Amino acid sequence: MVTSSLSHESPIIIVGAGVFGLSSALYLAQAGYTNITVFDKQPYDKNAYSTADGADAASADFNKVMRMSYGEELDYQRLAWDAIQVWRVWNKQISSSSSHDLPKGLTSSDKVWNNCGFLRMSTDDELTQFEKSTLENITREGLRSTQFVIGDPDDEKRAPHYFREGEWHKKSDPFHRRRQGKSLAGVFDTTAGFVEASKACTWTMHLCRKSGVRFVLGEKAGQVSFFVKSPDGNKTIGIRTADGKEHRSEFLILAAGAWTPYLFPTISPMLETTAGSVVYFQLPPQKDAPHLWERFSPDNFPVFAYGGWSKGAGIGGFPRTSDGIVKIGYRGTKHTNYEEVQDQNTGTKHRISVPKTRYWPHPSEPTITKQAVEAIKAVVVEALPELAELGIAGCRNCWYIDSLDNGFIIDRVPGDGGMMVCSGGSGHGFKFLPILGREVVNIIEKPNEKSPIAKLWQWRTKSTGPKNGLEQGESGPRNWTRQEMATRRDFNFGETAKL
Template structure:
């Protein structure tokens, strides 16, 4: 020391930075990648596992065998949450980063499209949920971003601000020229989840995160457990190829597969499937008017809610559609009923709902979904009714008992096992910001109003359909499924 210095040698003060834990994250979807990104940003040593070979040339490309919710062409971005102001604020926090990411990509490679969203009511009146949404928008100074169809002042503002062409009127069937009430949200639109996952994965690789993916080396089989009783800890995982992987913390972000991989959470989480169809427009040169009409510049996301038997509108009981993609595809989703798939697994004392096995199980959607979509199309998209259905898909979500996420340490493992899932069909919009709040929970920062709602909460009564169990009416084995012939018939 001091060999090259003419100054008197000074005493050396040794400083060391605390070594960040080694973290294994099982699941390379939205929850896993967002969490990994923020932990890696903070210096954690991250290894991510997934059964799908997303690190191959195909990346996060949607294919007919995939039931993962994170792998999808598009997902709705909205901040309309009724009285759940915490999710409204989180959505707008995410929105700013979505816009930043799109700007970073440049060359028109958007991750977030501000097409607007038309929230169509089930009657001529605004329901209680919509009134509460508008009240919260007003409280946050955002009421001027919302346009009510029958509000003359809102229509004038929509015209002035260039949104009037998306403030659409739709006749109520057999309603004698009466139209549905609707609200256009100019801050809403849609995001590209598959592209966002690929974007985050690239960022993570540049930060030094390791990806282990594929049908053998990336498949979680079991935990490695050290000790027993109060001293029990998870020290890593074993994958299908027999390899052992060690870590200080294991985060399970496995979406709809989480309940079957972590039995303790199967009481409060459930795999459920929404139904999705895709309609392919005729070639642009054959139907230029349709390509123009359903472009993101001319057409909004449309979401229509079905009331429950008591006449209330339930946020998850909906049918929705998107503007066309660059390839002329229009996606329509049906979540009036989210189906369950109960099976009896050896490790469980009772049947649980699990996602379908890609490429092995029947992924045809129930006829009930087709009939609901048919009604939606005839009402809101009638010029698409004669076009054939190009693709159908069952998209598996992870429902929680109260629709809030489950993001917390699992008790009895001495802070070595962490759960990060429970998207309930509304997690994708939070991709850019979710991991920031997950990191706060991992680091045991004081609970906020938001993260308190994500806590481990087995004390809550079963709800959101989880109380039905395998004898409920939504199980896939009770549904008549649509055949290819059903989808080829004129008007379906």
């Protein structure tokens, strides 16, 4: 029987200051644990999780989708609904704070949560089974009134009474398909929208600090190079950082996102580092193009999935940021980067996928695949020609950590009473930042009382059922070595797109 012998004074180390690490730290502190230290190699205290200032993780980004649409996965839907309630509270707390009470990177006018809605649009005039299952579960929870099925007579009839004047037509058809005589089908989710990721992490770190959590950040002091084991080798009892110092723990939570398998290769059969592809369009200055700023404002433009959420081209996008940046992502294929990694504890060498970012393992300017660029360009030409006229301003590989079934892994390492893995966000974890740690504390404190969530996230292998590509390994078609990478020339749309 597994027992939780932690006292509130037990030293707890959390490796990783992204979504999973921050949320775990916050809820542990709120549960009364007083000796929590978070380590991360990135100086988030200095760059406020801003990618423009060097922040280099999936948790550091302009925006992330906030949705509770999860098909048949009712547990995730309920967690998302809980998270929305806290996102709302955080907005109010930030707006009521004075400037000197807020951390670097936040002002009282900032909102970490924007409820602009989410359009999941079909291009074949039919709702997917995923959408049908989502509607069934949302109806089951008494929230059907928050969903609007495009073309449904009842929903179309009540829309003018729910939305501001003109808002329904702008957000249900942002691509002007009706005007072009094209089919329009899909679901508009009024509970959804986006969260400002970098600002949300900055706020959560601020809450952690106020609750007594310590942070050790930076390339030397915050970077883990070795897990310290007990004399018999069976229990993790701390870490050694890149500056040569050892830090002891009674319990360690590994929440390193895309770097999790790199630090702990034992987990690689269950977790794989993958890259989602993102491009950016920069609007002209507002004074020069007020119509574009108005069109792509969150007040008028929704978060969108083009061609459905579970099938199609895997294209989704966001309203503009306050700086006039429109982000569009491609997740039709998430790519891998296999390299040889040595387990620093055992000396065993593994071939696993690891991140290759703008800043790590050394400064570079990696581009995204031509496949991703062409897929995004095709949708932009068809649906958002105004952006085609501007051209792609930049790109980013967003390195996620995928589990083999897209569910999180939050559980003790088997046979190691001193270590837990808290990872496997699989591209949908950010929305749970406000409540994920609640479940982590429950899993830690009640190891033998497996809640439905604890069972969902337990240590596992999966030999049958749906896969996400993890089973393909290095020889699979997603490997970067088999891709043609985009060039600056590929970012151009050509004259045809501008007609």
